[in-house]
Amino acid sequence: GAVVSQHPSRVICKSGTSVKIECRSLDFQATTMFWYRQFPKQSLMLMATSNEGSKATYEQGVEKDKFLINHASLTLSTLTVTSAHPEDSSFYICSARDADRGNYGYTFGSGTRLTVV
Amino acid sequence: SQQGEEDPQALSIQEGENATMNCSYKTSINNLQWYRQNSGRGLVHLILIRSNEREKHSGRLRVTLDTSKKSSSLLITASRAADTASYFCATGTGANSKLTFGKGITLSVRP
Numbered sequence: 001g002a003v004v005s006q007h008p009s010r011v012i013c014k015s016g017t018s019v020k021i022e023c024r025s026l027d028f029q030a031t032t033m034f035w036y037r038q039f040p041k042q043s044l045m046l047m048a049t050s051n052e053g054s055k056a057t058y059e060q061g062v063e064k065d066k067f068l069i070n071h072a073s074l075t076l077s078t079l080t081v082t083s084a085h086p087e088d089s090s091f092y093i094c095s096a097r098d099a100d101r102g103n104y105g106y107t108f109g110s111g112t113r114l115t116v117v
Numbered sequence: 118s119q120q121g122e123e124d125p126q127a128l129s130i131q132e133g134e135n136a137t138m139n140c141s142y143k144t145s146i147n148n149l150q151w152y153r154q155n156s157g158r159g160l161v162h163l164i165l166i167r168s169n170e171r172e173k174h175s176g177r178l179r180v181t182l183d184t185s186k187k188s189s190s191l192l193i194t195a196s197r198a199a200d201t202a203s204y205f206c207a208t209g210t211g212a213n214s215k216l217t218f219g220k221g222i223t224l225s226v227r228p
Contacts (some may be wrong), residue, residue: 004159106222110159
């Protein structure tokens, strides 16, 4: 089956530093990748949608200069949290879509727990 | 307001019992999907139902969709302790669209 690898699974960083999270589709080409943020005991909130080779589309209220998304290849998208602050601490999840599988094509990474101290 | 509202928010049952979770949504959809999330992990796809379908089965899972009421239900029969997790419904409006998630239901199955 489709597998999405997300790294790191946990990261602790100091306030003011930047953190990069990687999302890779291992056995399929992901034309579209999605980045979500999830607070404890809450739902997934879509942050942005990225298509390979083009700029990401950010949801309303998400700062694109703070959450940099790069989707340079069909198997890799990265989310960089720049100048992180404690309020950025959250669980970040990526999802990669396999266009060949239509509506069934959404596969999720295992998430990254970011803690900013 | 958020698309996809599940109820109850939390459900605790005994192993062997059935668990029913409901989801309501507000806009027209192409499909509705249910996902499972174990604590601190990513999401696992459980089942998808298209807008022209009314019921679907997969193993111990049964999902229904009522587009007139804009609601769906997920039934897990003969629950097991391993079914303990959070369950989310997600709606899609087309093959190329993003998914919008509900708030989720926390299911606890007591052994």
